[in-house]
Amino acid sequence: MSNCSTKGLLKQLPNLLYYQYDLRYLNLSYNNFDGQNPSWLLENNTRLQQFFIADNSFKGPLQLPKLVNVDMYEVDMSGNKMQGQIPVNICLTFPQLQAFSLSRNAFEAKRNSLRTLRLSNNKLSGKIPPTIFSSTTLEKLYLDGNNFDGEMPNIDISAVNYPLLRDIDLSNNYLSGRLP
Incomplete structure (x- = not known):
């Protein structure tokens, strides 16, 4: 679903994502979605391998899932409006992580x-x-x-x-x- 919102008219995540629990790849980049960081997507989809939400307008803190995801190897959350502290347990939560981008946010x-x-x-x-x-x-x-x-x-x-x-x-x- 990368770059597919209709000229900024769609600001919220599509409802169908609330009912997904077995995704492996999710790309929501370049859609101008706003609202809170959709950390629930990471929590619900424990087999997710690649997660891309770059260049939207998600805000709020970065919250990692409570359970370890051994399949996740690539995450791009760059270019949003997220702020707060960067969690110290990223590599414990995603032990196979190879690429993790948080650039162009307001983290401390x-x-x-x-x-x-x-x-x-x-x-x-x-x-x-x-x-x-x-x-x-x-x-x-x-x-x-x-x-x-x-x-x-x-x-x-x-x-x-x-x-x-x-x-x-x-x-x-x-x-x-x-x-x-």
Whole structure:
């Protein structure tokens, strides 16, 4: 069902999806669907292998199913309006996971004790969000091998504000302009 809504007239998920319990592949990308993140689809379809809801307008937190899904190997939830914390048990819930995209959402990294943040080689795109630098406990930041573009956020990463930060890798992106 990728890219099949009629010019934005259909905003909600089709009712037939509420009665599906044995899906293996589901692609709802590029439809401009809105509403809460349809995590119930993951919960209901325990044999799902590929789940794509990219470039819609789903919002709310990312909620993973309570049961482990050993079949899931690809998930793309990029380009929505989801926010909150990224669950730490993604790989426990989906042990066979090979690709997982959450880019272009409003997720946060837990900042109060974060020391290393490694988001290398994830095809993340857009501008680097300034909030990524908001942890005063951050020691190592690896954003290499993504598709970040534009200028770096205008932040003061002096020793006063970031006393522990010692490693930053921004290589293999599409950044331009001066470093702060």
